[in-house]
Amino acid sequence: xxxxxPRIAWLGGDGIGPxxxxxxxxxxxxxxxxxxxxxxxxxxxxxxxxGNPLPQRTLEVLRTTTCAMFGAITSKPATDxxxxxxxxxxxxxxxxxxxxxxxxRQFNLYANIRPxxxxxxxxxxxxxxxxxxxxxxxxxxxxxxxxxxALLAALDPQRKLPHLREMDPSDVAISVRISxxxxxxxxxxxxxxxxxxxxxxxxxxxxxxxxxxxxxGLMVEVARAVASRYxxxxxxxxxxxxxxxxxxxxxxxxxVIVAENLFGDILSDLAAGLTGGPGLAPSANxxxxxxxxxPVHGSAPDIAGKGIANPCAALLSATMMxxxxxxxxxATALRAAITRVLEQGTIKTPDLGGNATTKQMASAIIAAAx
Ligand code: NAI
Ligand code: MG
Numbered sequence: 001x002x003x004x005x006p007r008i009a010w011l012g013g014d015g016i017g018p019x020x021x022x023x024x025x026x027x028x029x030x031x032x033x034x035x036x037x038x039x040x041x042x043x044x045x046x047x048x049x050x051g052n053p054l055p056q057r058t059l060e061v062l063r064t065t066t067c068a069m070f071g072a073i074t075s076k077p078a079t080d081x082x083x084x085x086x087x088x089x090x091x092x093x094x095x096x097x098x099x100x101x102x103x104x105r106q107f108n109l110y111a112n113i114r115p116x117x118x119x120x121x122x123x124x125x126x127x128x129x130x131x132x133x134x135x136x137x138x139x140x141x142x143x144x145x146x147x148x149x150a151l152l153a154a155l156d157p158q159r160k161l162p163h164l165r166e167m168d169p170s171d172v173a174i175s176v177r178i179s180x181x182x183x184x185x186x187x188x189x190x191x192x193x194x195x196x197x198x199x200x201x202x203x204x205x206x207x208x209x210x211x212x213x214x215x216x217g218l219m220v221e222v223a224r225a226v227a228s229r230y231x232x233x234x235x236x237x238x239x240x241x242x243x244x245x246x247x248x249x250x251x252x253x254x255x256v257i258v259a260e261n262l263f264g265d266i267l268s269d270l271a272a273g274l275t276g277g278p279g280l281a282p283s284a285n286x287x288x289x290x291x292x293x294x295p296v297h298g299s300a301p302d303i304a305g306k307g308i309a310n311p312c313a314a315l316l317s318a319t320m321m322x323x324x325x326x327x328x329x330x331a332t333a334l335r336a337a338i339t340r341v342l343e344q345g346t347i348k349t350p351d352l353g354g355n356a357t358t359k360q361m362a363s364a365i366i367a368a369a370x
Pocket of ligand 1: 311349351
């Protein structure tokens with residue numbers, strides 16, 4: 001009987017994205033993992049030349065695959081985006097929309113899982129998993145500038161902020177945070193299931209329900225109800241501001257964290273900063289039927305093309321992919337090899353204080369795996 005190989009979309013993107021994915025591919029091949037890899041277009045170049053950083057043909061390719069591995073993309077503020085668009089495309093109403101955000105929406109990748117742990121013996125060990133709700137919250141994309149007066153009137157019927165009504169609508173900008181019961185339930189349940197499957201002892205919901213009473217309040221209400229179905233797991237609640245301070249001072253109090261989109265984004269970068277920086281932070285965007293694995297870092301234009309990017313964030317993301325594909329032994333072995341190389345500390349890329357290249361780091365990991 002022949003088993004079908006997983007079909008993995010390979011989205012290098014911009015800057016160091018393709019560099020760290022090349023290294024990842026070399027390592028996956030060397031440890032004997034077999035898959036069909038399908039490269040596809042994504043990134044700034046396609047925005048400039050076609051008016052879409054995630055062309056339709058890429059979406060069509062993705063729909064034929066099992067999951068995707070994504071490197072990084074460059075994105076720039078709206079004014080720069082318009083300026084760099086090919087002359088023939090200008091004034092045709094194209095607006096830039098982040099391809100990774102588009103992917104999360106298109107494939108309903110509602111859970112963004114970001115583990116952060118220390119690999120070397122720094123004074124305070126950290127081992128947390130931040131799970132960020134990926135579809136709603138502050139990043140839902142419900143924004144407006146100018147803000148139509150009718151919208152203000154609907155949002156503030158009691159005129160709590162009367163001065164807004166006198167302003168020029170183009171001087172008023174609004175971004176709406178949205179929360180639904182269904183999305184809160186789905187993310188919190190996913191987190192408890194994850195904690196249970198990994199044998200983790202505690203889940204902390206990070207919110208700010210004392211101020212964001214509507215959205216935060218709904219999340220707290222739902223999380224408490226879900227938590228009551230998992231009595232073996234300790235459930236805690238923390239405010240986002242206090243949680244940031246405590247994560248730095250007493251990281252051992254955290255285990256698995258669940259948070260809304262914006263709070264989760266900030267917390268996961270904070271956790272990454274505590275554990276070795278962008279070169280070591282992996283992530284997975286998971287839905288019910290599809291997943292995209294990506295290092296947390298961006299395209300790093302300051303080091304792109306120099307061959308010195310740390311491939312570990314991408315490689316650790318690949319271990320999450322191997323787990324998701326149920327190649328658990330291989331995932332564990334690769335994680336162990338990365339850990340050995342980082343603990344030894346003789347071969348390190350510049351971000352970790354060494355002078356090794358991306359390729360040398362990958363070779364060291366291959367040697368440690370065999
Ligand atoms: P960045 O993550 O690209 O870089 C921040 C700093 O970390 C830089 O000094 C960079 O050299 C370093 N760094 C990042 N990854 C590294 C690696 N693997 N090895 C060694 N050093 C590494 O974030 P930044 O500078 O804010 O953004 C640069 C571009 O990336 C922007 O266009 C931004 O929009 C985009 N970006 C894309 C993301 C994605 O594709 N998911 C996420 C974050 C930013
Ligand atoms: Mg971020």
